[in-house]
Amino acid sequence: MDGTGILKIGVSRFLYGKGVIQQLPDEILRYGSKAFMVGGKTTLPLVRGLVDTQMREKKIAVVWVIMDEPNSVDFAKRLAADAGKEKAEVIVAIGGGKCMDLCKVFSDLAGLPLITVPTSVATCAGASAVSIMYTKEEGRYDCSIPKEKEVDSVLADLDIIGKSPKRLFASGIMDSIAKLPEIVNGRKEMDYPEVTIYKYMAYTNSRFIYKFLTENGLKVYQNPEADERLLTDLVLINLIITSMVSGFSSGSDQLAVAHGLYDGTRMFFPEESKGALHGEIVAVGILMQMRFNGDPEEEYQNILSMMKEMNMPTKLKDIGVEPTEGNVAKLREYNIMKNNIVHEDDLKRLNLAFQEII
Numbered sequence: 001m002d003g004t005g006i007l008k009i010g011v012s013r014f015l016y017g018k019g020v021i022q023q024l025p026d027e028i029l030r031y032g033s034k035a036f037m038v039g040g041k042t043t044l045p046l047v048r049g050l051v052d053t054q055m056r057e058k059k060i061a062v063v064w065v066i067m068d069e070p071n072s073v074d075f076a077k078r079l080a081a082d083a084g085k086e087k088a089e090v091i092v093a094i095g096g097g098k099c100m101d102l103c104k105v106f107s108d109l110a111g112l113p114l115i116t117v118p119t120s121v122a123t124c125a126g127a128s129a130v131s132i133m134y135t136k137e138e139g140r141y142d143c144s145i146p147k148e149k150e151v152d153s154v155l156a157d158l159d160i161i162g163k164s165p166k167r168l169f170a171s172g173i174m175d176s177i178a179k180l181p182e183i184v185n186g187r188k189e190m191d192y193p194e195v196t197i198y199k200y201m202a203y204t205n206s207r208f209i210y211k212f213l214t215e216n217g218l219k220v221y222q223n224p225e226a227d228e229r230l231l232t233d234l235v236l237i238n239l240i241i242t243s244m245v246s247g248f249s250s251g252s253d254q255l256a257v258a259h260g261l262y263d264g265t266r267m268f269f270p271e272e273s274k275g276a277l278h279g280e281i282v283a284v285g286i287l288m289q290m291r292f293n294g295d296p297e298e299e300y301q302n303i304l305s306m307m308k309e310m311n312m313p314t315k316l317k318d319i320g321v322e323p324t325e326g327n328v329a330k331l332r333e334y335n336i337m338k339n340n341i342v343h344e345d346d347l348k349r350l351n352l353a354f355q356e357i358i
């Protein structure tokens with residue numbers, strides 16, 4: 001590092017609370033009066049039903065777009081062209097991570113501000129400044145694209161999120177838990193000044209995320225709306241604090257083993273793994289990551305039992321990948337390449353890690 005850098009951490013405005021979706025029309029009016037709203041086939045009509053009347057009363061023109069194909073660069077380009085023709089002034093992304101990632105690229109291409117409305121805790125993509133993109137035809141992992149600047153506004157409605165499917169809670173909780181073992185990624189020493197200030201910030205934040213979620217995650221999963229404070233804090237942790245950790249670690253490091261398994265799975269087995277959510281594949285990766293790190297057995301068992309209680313996949317075949325020698329070799333080679341694993345010891349630990357999920 002030469003002492004210069006650009007940090008893109010956090011969002012301009014993060015609005016959260018019960019019924020906060022009712023503030024969407026006013027939030028849109030901060031940026032313009034014509035909105036391009038993109039969302040999933042269940043989440044877009046859901047949000048539309050909640051705000052349509054107010055939109056009309058406030059004379060906000062809206063183009064509604066259902067996201068019905070993979071989030072590819074090609075799709076983002078077509079949306080940007082349409083938004084230009086329609087003279088849209090602001091983009092609103094509603095739903096999950098793929099929609100958020102698509103709209104971040106769309107927003108940069110169109111030069112328009114972006115509001116995100118995450119409808120579950122399964123993604124920190126609504127508040128992070130990077131997009132993971134897939135190929136148009138097969139939905140195969142394609143590339144990751146940094147955003148020009150931070151997202152303008154995030155609206156996290158606790159009523160909508162509180163009623164989202166349990167499976168999305170499990171997925172989001174494990175994706176955030178992954179941060180700590182991933183930041184450690186086999187390292188023995190995590191103190192400053194032995195590690196960079198970026199790494200240290202990511203490390204201290206992810207320790208709290210891990211502690212909070214291992215202590216409270218299951219409780220929220222079982223009954224999200226029973227304890228409003230816990231739900232609120234889990235939303236803040238998953239949707240904004242986790243994205244800050246990603247922001248701090250993106251400038252300083254390569255991928256780790258758990259997300260390496262995710263990328264490899266989506267790269268080589270896009271069809272087979274279609275039924276598995278991002279956080280579900282990452283969760284299987286956490287089991288690998290913890291073995292790779294040499295974490296204490298008790299800690300490993302704690303995470304494994306938490307996953308089982310949340311009905312999560314724990315093996316490759318559970319995420320659609322047959323654990324044949326050839327398939328495992330592909331995922332292994334990819335992880336070695338992405339993580340720059342060269343030392344004999346590290347290779348041995350990676351093999352042990354794969355044993356866990358076969």
Ligand SMILES: [Zn+2]
Nearest residue numbers: 175259278282
């Ligand atoms: Zn993730």
